[in-house]
């Protein structure tokens with residue numbers, strides 16, 4: 001294997017945390033969380049999601065960061081290296097492969113939605129005045145089914161992502177997040193306060209925190225676990241790669257707690273920014289994928305200062321999406337760079353071009369043209385890729401990461417890597433050995449049962 005001569009590192013604990021939180025906080029928190037909470041009946045879904053973040057997601061987050069840091073290579077290189085050091089099968093590298101490829105596949109549709117966000121940022125600048133439910137739905141429908149504009153937007157979004165990744169860990173990733181993450185946080189808190197003061201905050205609090213357990217069923221529980229993994233960026237290479245840029249003196253468990261808290265905190269803040277507006281304008285909280293793109297613009301069109309609020313909102317969403325997208329591209333770039341020694345800029349452009357092509361197919365999957373009508377197992381390209389990554393690669397990847405760390409690495413080596421207090425280590429070890437594999441395995445089995453066997 002062509003060994004990397006010098007593997008990059010974060011310049012400080014702070015920039016690592018910003019980058020990791022930047023990866024975690026994205027469309028998953030600000031776009032998916034509110035609409036899944038809306039569909040799943042609010043409070044009960046939120047509580048289940050939070051429990052999964054801390055009981056299942058956090059232990060896997062710690063596991064992934066520690067694998068990355070110990071390996072100091074891309075997810076594929078790190079998994080192979082650690083398996084060899086522990087005298088285990090080379091096949092464990094498959095977990096790394098699944099992560100790197102999964103990241104590329106997710107980015108190919110993530111960047112399509114990222115393109116929608118960019119396009120809506122432009123629309124927001126000229127305001128949404130006169131938008132009612134019918135017009136808003138139609139505008140969004142016309143936009144996503146247009147064969148050209150979503151492709152241009154998708155291209156623009158990917159170009160930004162490639163531009164950042166090609167500049168490297170310190171020159172690209174760190175520079176971007178040190179400016180963007182604080183901006184995101186300030187904007188989000190500002191919007192939340194605006195919503196709290198001007199709109200129906202009480203209704204939003206009631207909706208998000210008052211659990212109606214009757215609305216909970218197997219599907220919403222599965223969805224909550226999937227969202228916990230997705231919003232923490234688990235199992236698809238991002239976190240392991242970011243872990244590989246860590247130095248030995250960083251406290252991984254402590255950082256992981258910070259990342260999980262920031263990630264779920266932002267999801268809640270996003271809910272508290274969005275739902276007061278939804279309720280104050282009498283809109284429907286269960287509007288699925290359209291919540292952000294069709295429901296909110298109606299409110300932005302009516303509220304005083306709506307042009308500014310709407311523009312800030314879509315800018316915030318763009319920032320969140322970009323800082324996540326770079327973490328989806330980075331694992332593949334780091335792998336190719338490590339294996340071939342080809343200049344990172346070129347690698348980023350090559351892989352980015354492939355992702356653009358794959359994403360264009362998903363974007364067309366939304367439109368009525370010839371390519372858009374191709375369907376595999378009844379899913380369009382976007383649906384198919386979402387299914388493979390969210391329902392297969394993520395749960396299996398997460399399960400095998402937990403199993404590898406819990407059963408195939410010596411306990412002593414794990415203790416040394418994590419430098420946790422004995423008592424805390426015991427809790428983590430129990431979760432990662434038993435709770436995570438069982439919980440994630442059960443999700444996988446029930447998804448497969450629901451789709452393949454029960455049809």
Ligand code: TRP
Nearest residue numbers: 024026027028230231233236238
């Ligand atoms: N966590 C991001 C979000 O919430 C998306 C993301 C980035 C991701 N990297 C990932 C999801 C790796 C799964 C795996 O939008």
